[in-house]
Every structure is written in structure tokens, then in C-alpha cells.
Amino acid sequence: MGDGDPLIPPSAVDVDLSAIAWGADRTMSDFETGMWRMEEAQPQLRSPIVAVEVLDHAPDWDRLVEAHEWASHIVPRIRMRAVEPALHLGNPVWSVDPEFDLGYHLRRVRLPAPADFDHALRMCRHLATEPFDKARPPWNALLIEGLDDGRAVYVVKTHHSITDGLGGIQMMTLLHSRRPDHTPDKPDRRPAPPEHLSTVDAFNEEALNELKRTPGRLARLVRGATDLATSAIVRPFDTAAEVLGYANSLRRIVTPPAREGSPLLRTRGLGRWFGVLEVGVPELKAAGHAAGGSLNDAYVATLLGGFRRYHEELGRPVESIPMGMPISMRTDSDPSGGNRFAAVRFNGPVAEPDPAARVRQVRKIVLGLREEPALDALDLAAPVLSRLPTYVLANWYLSQSTGLDLQASNVAGVPVPVYLAGAKIERMFPFGPAPGCAAMATLVSHVGVCCIGINLDTAAITKPTLLMRCLQESLDEMVALGAATEGV
Incomplete structure (x- = not known):
């Protein structure tokens, strides 16, 4: 949140494939894992991020499909589903869906006349309230045509566990172009090969990742404790004030509004x-x-x-x-x-x-x-x-x-x-x-x-x-x- 610098999307021909690391983490973070699982117990906690784009006219459907196919090559996460480790022991692992079907995720519909933006917005709302099929990559897109003024609406829904708002805007820019003409010579690469990852495989992979993460966490913990102990010896009063200040800040952050x-x-x-x-x-x-x-x-x-x-x-x-x-x-x-x-x-x-x-x-x-x-x-x-x-x-x-x-x-x-x-x-x-x-x-x-x-x-x-x-x-x-x- 804030008045950050706006994003300037690259031209499709300028995309550096080696520099793209959108959603590169193989496993969900602890925070993302919480968002992914909580809605199973409380449907009110469903957390889709929805972007609604108003277009001056209906885009060419074949080009739109091709753009999504290309984006799924550039950003493997688009083809990935979340696989829960056995017994939920660890965080979900992102794995390429062996049955990825772009036709399931990207659809089109024409509104019956008369239709305006409010009608399209209602359809966007209905899309947003439908729960994701968690056996598939958690995103959907819909092109809505038939508005009376000739415009069209394109809506994308992604699960919050994939990204926050800024990350979502970053992904959307990959589908955008700075020119209306087709770009036939944009760089491409082969799509990620499908993976048949089981819950046991996910558990083993997450356990290995946890072992890799543990030394770094321990090192940071030891370093933090060492720095605190050193400060306490050299600057005892300043350190006590810092600890007290953090404790008071934590109380303000955690305590609900009065x-x-x-x-x-x-x-x-x-x-x-x-x-x-x-x-x-x-x-x-x-x-x-x-x-x-x-x-x-x-x-x-x-x-x-x-x-x-x-x-x-x-x-x-x-x-x-x-x-x-x-x-x-x-x-x-x-x-x-x-x-x-x-x-x-x-x-x-x-x-x-x-x-x-x-x-x-x-x-x-x-x-x-x-x-x-x-x-x-x-x-x-x-x-x-x-x-x-x-x-x-x-x-x-x-x-x-x-x-x-x-x-x-x-x-x-x-x-x-x-x-x-x-x-x-x-x-x-x-x-x-x-x-x-x-x-x-x-x-x-x-x-x-x-x-x-x-x-x-x-x-x-x-x-x-x-x-x-x-x-x-x-x-x-x-x-x-x-x-x-x-x-x-």
C-alpha cells in the first residue's frame, strides 16, 4: 500500500527469459499456507484476488488464447497446482499439473442484449464467489463480450496464496503489450513438463526443503541473540529501551482497535x-x-x-x-x-x-x-x-x-x-x-x-x-x- 512507483510493462520482444522469476518459490510460505488451508474450515475466509479490465472492444480470441499459452510457458506457476504433503505435515508444494487444460481456466461468454458494464460486473462478482477447484492451478480468466457500447470486459481471478496485489499486477503485465499489433517474434520457451507429484512426494520434498531452511533460520537466530547480548553488555540501557519499545509496538500491532x-x-x-x-x-x-x-x-x-x-x-x-x-x-x-x-x-x-x-x-x-x-x-x-x-x-x-x-x-x-x-x-x-x-x-x-x-x-x-x-x-x-x- 502507498504511493509506490507505477509499473512500466516491458514490450513482449524485450522480455528477458532468464530474468523472469515470478512465483519462483517451490513451496508456499507459512503465511500463504495459512491462507490456503483456512478456507476449508471457514468459507468466509476465501481469498480470491480479482482484476477486471475494461477493453475498448472485444480482443481477438485466438490471440488471447495464444497470449495465455505463451504466458504459461514464461511463468511456470500458471501451470502449477498445490499438492498437500501427507497428513499436512509441511507446507503445500507447487507442482506442474499433469492434466493442465487452458480451456478450463480461460473462457468466454456473450451477454444477452441489452447489456452494460454493470451486467458484466455482476458476472465478475459471481466468478469471484465460486470456490477454486484445488486439484487444479488456482486461477481463472473470463472474457465477457456483448456490451451495448461495443466494449468488452476481461476478468482474472487468482488465489491469494499465489500472490499479493502487487505481484498480481506484475503477472498481468506479462499479458499486456505496449502496442496493439501482434508480436510474432517474442521470445518463448518450452512449457514446464508435467509432474505426477503425490502427497507422499510432496511430504518428502517439503521435508528436504525444511532441512535446507533450518541452518539459515538457526544462523539468523544465533546472530540475533549474539547481537542482542553484545548490545546488552555495551549499551545496556539503550538495549533495554529497544526491547521495551519493540514489546510496546508488538502490543499495538496485535491488539485489535479499541x-x-x-x-x-x-x-x-x-x-x-x-x-x-x-x-x-x-x-x-x-x-x-x-x-x-x-x-x-x-x-x-x-x-x-x-x-x-x-x-x-x-x-x-x-x-x-x-x-x-x-x-x-x-x-x-x-x-x-x-x-x-x-x-x-x-x-x-x-x-x-x-x-x-x-x-x-x-x-x-x-x-x-x-x-x-x-x-x-x-x-x-x-x-x-x-x-x-x-x-x-x-x-x-x-x-x-x-x-x-x-x-x-x-x-x-x-x-x-x-x-x-x-x-x-x-x-x-x-x-x-x-x-x-x-x-x-x-x-x-x-x-x-x-x-x-x-x-x-x-x-x-x-x-x-x-x-x-x-x-x-x-x-x-x-x-x-x-x-x-x-x-x-
Whole structure:
């Protein structure tokens, strides 16, 4: 999350096959293993990542199929399924599906007339709520044609265990091109050969991987203990203060927000509803800067303003709502794919009617959270959590996530025009998973436009069209703040 640098996709002819390492890890991380298994015990914890691209016209179907086939050669993970080790003793192992069928994963449908974007969005929502067949690679794509204005919609759903939001954008760029024309001479390689990996094979492979990882973990543990002991001798008072500071930070990170959730949003269920907002990147940046904040501060403040209006419309105003935010932990040296983020929770200031004051409140909170020493606490605890019985882990996680009324994510997108099988991508709306929370909002910047996808739990948000109207009004108010300041 944040105002990171946007991704600039390479031209297909410039792809360096030796440099592509998207999803190179053979086994799931401890954190990814938890996400993969928890939904078996609690369906509310299903965590698909959905990307909805609006195309100026329907792409050439044969070229689209060819692009996916090519991508599966370049990124072997596209052809891989997750194989559980025997008795769940260890983390799942990624293995090339011996029966990989691109026709199962990539499909097309034509909407009956009359049809508009809202009709297509409903179909995207239905795709998102269907559980994955875990015997196959956990992704699906659908081309939706037949919109009255001649446009088309391309939607991709991937399981969160494969990647986080930024990793998903990185993978999508492999299917995009910076020109509409066909590229017949792009580099290629043979697809990964199929593997017949059994649960016993997965157990043996994961056990070997665990043995390989153990020396490094022990070395880091010993090094950390040695450094701490040395510091305690040389700088006893400073070391004690650091330990106490980390302990206090850990308490703040682990402890849920002080306030209970909104009475209006208390129920949780399996129903989902998709809505979209869009605003120019310069306009939202100007709004943030007008109040001494960033684009992300203005974005979060806009969401909170919309929730304030929603509660007031229904006669149940609240002071704040508990919310969560993923913060990217990726560095330039990290490979593409996978999950590298930390989650933070706080009380979102809803009651403040002044958008500028709300931006400043959000900025103060977010800056403080980014500096927390224990920001990586969940990642450090993942090896222990992933070893808990699935039912125990799922119920613990659900108890934490259902305490959040809103989650907000911001992912860097693509700043230049891109095409998919000859069709221009006009918008790219992201819909992050909402495992247990009432609403999940995700922003991706696309060619100068902030594309915001809102994923709602319909048991919590019983009037989704009203909430979307309130969010749009809050966004208009935020844009007006920036425009008024620029005009001074």
C-alpha cells in the first residue's frame, strides 16, 4: 500500500527469459499456507484476488488464447497446482499439473442484449464467489463480450496464496503489450513438463526443503541473540529501551482497535457485491496535498467520508470504525510474485465532516503505523500459526478479521497505454479479498486514473447502492478540496 512507483510493462520482444522469476518459490510460505488451508474450515475466509479490465472492444480470441499459452510457458506457476504433503505435515508444494487444460481456466461468454458494464460486473462478482477447484492451478480468466457500447470486459481471478496485489499486477503485465499489433517474434520457451507429484512426494520434498531452511533460520537466530547480548553488555540501557519499545509496538500491532465495529455492519456472510469509483491521479494527489497529505491519505479519507455519510443516511452515526490496511514490505531485491506485506489495524476517523481535517487525521495515523518496529510480527509468527490445526487457525483469524469494518489497499499500476490481444485496456479495477471484513477497497492507478474497486459483504452492507452513492459524494467533495486550493 502507498504511493509506490507505477509499473512500466516491458514490450513482449524485450522480455528477458532468464530474468523472469515470478512465483519462483517451490513451496508456499507459512503465511500463504495459512491462507490456503483456512478456507476449508471457514468459507468466509476465501481469498480470491480479482482484476477486471475494461477493453475498448472485444480482443481477438485466438490471440488471447495464444497470449495465455505463451504466458504459461514464461511463468511456470500458471501451470502449477498445490499438492498437500501427507497428513499436512509441511507446507503445500507447487507442482506442474499433469492434466493442465487452458480451456478450463480461460473462457468466454456473450451477454444477452441489452447489456452494460454493470451486467458484466455482476458476472465478475459471481466468478469471484465460486470456490477454486484445488486439484487444479488456482486461477481463472473470463472474457465477457456483448456490451451495448461495443466494449468488452476481461476478468482474472487468482488465489491469494499465489500472490499479493502487487505481484498480481506484475503477472498481468506479462499479458499486456505496449502496442496493439501482434508480436510474432517474442521470445518463448518450452512449457514446464508435467509432474505426477503425490502427497507422499510432496511430504518428502517439503521435508528436504525444511532441512535446507533450518541452518539459515538457526544462523539468523544465533546472530540475533549474539547481537542482542553484545548490545546488552555495551549499551545496556539503550538495549533495554529497544526491547521495551519493540514489546510496546508488538502490543499495538496485535491488539485489535479499541472501538467495536459499527452496529450497522456487524453481520457477516458469503454474499459479495462489486462497485467501482474512478478519479484522476492528479486530482486525488491535489486533494491530498491541499491538506498536507498524500494521494493515499486522500483516498483513505474519502472512504471514511463515504462511511460517515452512509451511517448518517441510515440514522446511525458513529465516531469511528475499525479498519485494516496492508502495507507492502517488498524491496527492489524481492522476486516477483508471492506475498510480502504486513497488516495493520486502527480506528478510522469517520465522524470528522471536514475533508481536509480528515486527511490530516489519516496521515498522522498512517505515518505512525509505518514506523512501528513490530510491523513484521505476523510474518515472524507465521511458522507457528501455520502449524496450528486448521480449524483453530481459521477461527482465530476469523475472530480478528470480522472485527474490521473496512480494509483499504493501494497498489501501483501501469502509467502507459497497454493492450490485450489488440484491444486497448481503458480501465483496470481491482477487487481485493474481503475475508471476514465488511468492505474491502482497492485502488490501482492506470494511465493517470485511480481505479477503485469496492468488494462488499452483503450481509454487512445491506444497502450497497446507497454506500456507493455516499462514497461518490465523498470523492466529489475530496476532488473539490484539491480544485479549490489549486485555484487560489
